[in-house]
Amino acid sequence: DTAVSQTPKYLVTQMGNDKSIKCEQNLGHDTMYWYKQDSKKFLKIMFSYNNKELIINETVPNRFSPKSPDKAHLNLHINSLELGDSAVYFCASSQDPSSGTDTQYFGPGTRLTVL
Amino acid sequence: GESVGLHLPTLSVQEGDNSIINCAYSNSASDYFIWYKQESGKGPQFIIDIRSNMDKRQGQRVTVLLNKTVKHLSLQIAATQPGDSAVYFCAETISNFGNEKLTFGTGTRLTIIP
Numbered sequence: 001d002t003a004v005s006q007t008p009k010y011l012v013t014q015m016g017n018d019k020s021i022k023c024e025q026n027l028g029h030d031t032m033y034w035y036k037q038d039s040k041k042f043l044k045i046m047f048s049y050n051n052k053e054l055i056i057n058e059t060v061p062n063r064f065s066p067k068s069p070d071k072a073h074l075n076l077h078i079n080s081l082e083l084g085d086s087a088v089y090f091c092a093s094s095q096d097p098s099s100g101t102d103t104q105y106f107g108p109g110t111r112l113t114v115l
Numbered sequence: 116g117e118s119v120g121l122h123l124p125t126l127s128v129q130e131g132d133n134s135i136i137n138c139a140y141s142n143s144a145s146d147y148f149i150w151y152k153q154e155s156g157k158g159p160q161f162i163i164d165i166r167s168n169m170d171k172r173q174g175q176r177v178t179v180l181l182n183k184t185v186k187h188l189s190l191q192i193a194a195t196q197p198g199d200s201a202v203y204f205c206a207e208t209i210s211n212f213g214n215e216k217l218t219f220g221t222g223t224r225l226t227i228i229p
Contacts, residue, residue, distance in 0.1 A: 004158070041123050041202055043159070043219040056216050090158050103149070104217060106158030 003027050004107035006091050012113045013081060020077045021110045023091030031055070032074035033092040033104065034066060043090070049074050078112075086114045123202070125224045128195050136223045138188040138205030145207035149217070150179060150190045154201045162190070162203075192225075200227045 004025045013019050025032060033056075034046040048056040052068040063079045078085060091107040128134040140148070146167040151159035165172045165179045165188075172179050178191040188205050202224045206217040 041153075041222045043204060043222075045216050045218075048216065058216075092158075103161045103164065106151075106160070108156075108158050 004091055004093055004105050006089075006107040006110050008110060009108065010111050010113075012115065014115055015081055015083060017081050018077070018079045019081060019112070020075055021089055021091075021112070022073070022075045023107060024073050025091075025093040025105070025107075026072065027093055027095070027105060028072075029093040029095045029105075030071055031094045031096070031102075032068065032071070033094075034074065034076050035090040035092060035106075037088040037090060037109070039087070047074075047076075081112075081114045083114050086112055088112070123222050123224060125226065127226045127228055129228050130197060131194055134192045134195050134199070134225060136190045136192075136203050136225065138190075138220045138223075140186050140188055140205065140207045140218075140220065142207060142209065142218070143183075143186060144209050145218075146210055147208050148179070148181060148188050149206045149208075150177075150188075151204045151206060151219075152201045153204065153222070159204060195225075195227050197227050197229060200225060 007022045031050045033048045035043050036046055037043045045058050046060045047066045049068045051071045065077045068074045088109045088111045090109045092104040094102040094104045096102050149164040150162040152162050153159045163174045163177050163179050165181050170181050176193045180189045202222045204222045205220040208217050
């Protein structure tokens with residue numbers, strides 16, 4: 001019954017590997033997001049998708065490729081992982097950001113550790 | 116107690132006291148502001164929001180104050196409880212017809228002392 005869910009919660013992998021993080025929301029929202037939170041707790045948006053269409057891409061390296069098979073899912077695939085990719089990745093969703101007062105609901109996060 | 120939300124400062128408050136968390140936002144064009152609470156091991160959780168046409172908004176035990184002149188936002192938590200211990204983030208955005216994005220502040224860690 002979780003509103004925004006992510007899998008896995010923890011991901012430990014070697015440098016150079018390719019990995020994916022999955023996100024699903026059951027709120028019926030049209031817009032989904034990926035955020036990265038570094039070790040200093042700084043939270044920064046990476047991507048947003050509205051109804052499967054890319055809206056925001058915050059100059060993220062092209063090793064990061066979001067994929068939205070439907071508006072309830074936004075997965076994040078990362079190629080050739082680097083040490084600097086270690087962080088906590090949060091998925092979020094909102095109903096209608098164009099309203100200007102839209103609340104974003106966050107998932108529990110995925111802690112990625114690159115060795 | 117009070118804090119300024121830069122470089123993840125820490126604020127410790129005695130249980131039952133009031134706390135004030137401050138945030139200096141960067142963009143004078145921002146017109147919507149949100150406070151989020153992040154507990155350990157969890158994602159940010161919405162607390163309260165305010166639009167730029169207001170300077171104060173109250174919720175249950177929380178009040179947000181907005182001073183657009185000095186680009187300052189504060190979150191007041193009344194009668195703090197142990198469950199209030201968390202990192203608190205302010206976020207700002209500009210209404211942009213679907214391209215809105217939240218810009219988060221650096222956060223403040225609030226610790227409630229029993």
